[in-house]
Amino acid sequence: MQTEIKISSETLNIQACIDWVMLPESGGIDVFIGTVRNATKGKAVLRLEFEAYEKMALAEMEKIAAQALEKWPVQKLLIHHRTGVLAVGEVPVIIAVSAAHRDAAFEACRYVIDTLKQTVPIWKKEIFEDGEVWVAAHP
């Protein structure tokens, strides 16, 4: 398998993701690790809650992975996304890409995270001390 796509309610394992994409033929691995930030627009965030329309989210992530493989000479590509309640510093998403040369790995990794944020049906709710907000829901 050239790609691994997963949605999980368990803690993501960064090292395992890197190991999965590494091949003897690889010249470089690019990894994007999303982390839960402690504030939004100066307001303290207590935690995030992620919800996925799992079947469709997996299908959309498969599409993005296939597009990346078509656009760049990538060896292996992994996308893992969390659901559930995440505390500050926890990891909601890991993208890992291996390639013979770094340009393809960097560009494919960037493409995958940017496109994921636009098209994959996953939602995050920010929980503040005085309330909660579904991110991007309202103008």
Next chain:
Amino acid sequence: MKIKVLAFGIAKDIFGNSSVNMELANDALVCNLKYTLEQQYPRLKQLSSYMVAVNNEYALAEDTIHATDEIAIIPPVSGG
């Protein structure tokens, strides 16, 4: 025809449920569904945007809905 509409994110809050049952004309279009939903749940119109997914694919306004389709309301996504 009777259809079930799945809701996620803020749409679930607006519907007060993770799904709602709707009565639509046979062969209704996605835009008919959106109009009917917005009559019942006006807060949908306050969203930045929202899409309808039919059988796990983003649907166009003029796509036809069938009774056996899996329909979901997709408010603005915010994963990653």
